[in-house]
Amino acid sequence: MRLTTSLPTDDRGVPDVAKARHLEQLGYDAVGMADVIVGDGTPGADPALTLAATAAVTDRIGLEFGVLSLPLRPVASVASQIQTLQQLSGGRVVLGVGIGGFPGSPFWRAVGAPATGRGRWTDTALRALPGLIAGRPTLVGETEVTLGPAAAVPPILVGGNSEAAMRRAILYGDGWAPSLITPSGLAAKVALLRELAGELGRPVPQVSVGGHAILADDRAAVESFVASLTGPHGMAEEVARDIPVTGGVERVAERLAAYAEAGADAVGLGLDGGEWMRQAEILAQARALLTD
Numbered sequence: 001m002r003l004t005t006s007l008p009t010d011d012r013g014v015p016d017v018a019k020a021r022h023l024e025q026l027g028y029d030a031v032g033m034a035d036v037i038v039g040d041g042t043p044g045a046d047p048a049l050t051l052a053a054t055a056a057v058t059d060r061i062g063l064e065f066g067v068l069s070l071p072l073r074p075v076a077s078v079a080s081q082i083q084t085l086q087q088l089s090g091g092r093v094v095l096g097v098g099i100g101g102f103p104g105s106p107f108w109r110a111v112g113a114p115a116t117g118r119g120r121w122t123d124t125a126l127r128a129l130p131g132l133i134a135g136r137p138t139l140v141g142e143t144e145v146t147l148g149p150a151a152a153v154p155p156i157l158v159g160g161n162s163e164a165a166m167r168r169a170i171l172y173g174d175g176w177a178p179s180l181i182t183p184s185g186l187a188a189k190v191a192l193l194r195e196l197a198g199e200l201g202r203p204v205p206q207v208s209v210g211g212h213a214i215l216a217d218d219r220a221a222v223e224s225f226v227a228s229l230t231g232p233h234g235m236a237e238e239v240a241r242d243i244p245v246t247g248g249v250e251r252v253a254e255r256l257a258a259y260a261e262a263g264a265d266a267v268g269l270g271l272d273g274g275e276w277m278r279q280a281e282i283l284a285q286a287r288a289l290l291t292d
Helices: 017-026 047-057 075-089 106-110 118-133 163-172 183-200 219-230 249-262 276-291
Strands: 002-006 030-033 062-069 093-098 138-140 143-145 156-159 175-177 206-214 266-271
Touching: 002 062, 002 276, 017 047, 017 276, 030 047, 030 266, 047 062, 047 075, 062 075, 062 156, 075 093, 075 118, 093 118, 118 138, 118 156, 118 163, 156 163, 156 206, 163 175, 163 183, 183 206, 183 249, 206 219, 206 276, 249 276, 266 276
Parallel strands: 002 030, 002 266, 030 062, 062 093, 093 156, 156 175, 175 206, 206 266
Antiparallel strands: 138 143
């Protein structure tokens, strides 16, 4: 199973990119970086710049956008960033994309991002991105654009739990990336994903599930995370309490195995609460149990 986690942040909310070396030593497949710039003072680092800094201090580990909000940025600009990051990193990018989760926020309004029609915007961008990254002449609106130097098109994962996101992943992506979902919930979604792929006559995408883990003894962090799901997300409390991955190495390994059985090819977990280094080690040890 492919395993990804995110970087810790300091007291200001700045990612500690040096910790990526530790993840590389532990055998993680990728460093994941979310796109959560809101513009109300909440810390939110630019994902492309953070992953570029991560590339500079590592040699092998993947650089995963998890996920990039495409409606926030002109597609030619996104393609140029990915092209450059591929060149600088030796082709280590994994491009997770989505319609974005904060429409109408101050940052979205400030950059003129659309609050509606985000699905259509994302579909249009996904049709253009591979050609732009590969350096082929590509129409962006009514303008033909050719970017260079050409780079290998990275794996493209389409985020979102909806049927629309699944269809988008089948049509334009290499993988589907749902998040905040239990193994049983994922199994039902994967069954639908396979059905939709058959209807569309396309291969079934890889499945990369995202979530959060709290592997330190930090009950307050668990309660805070559950509250974040029952509040803004409107999730039922009994479901929300099953979302965070908790416990020691064996229990975490059981959860990873349950995701694999449900159809996941990859798991990306943000590490919440304290003791980030120890949590990163527990998660890596749990993944190792699956292959022993």
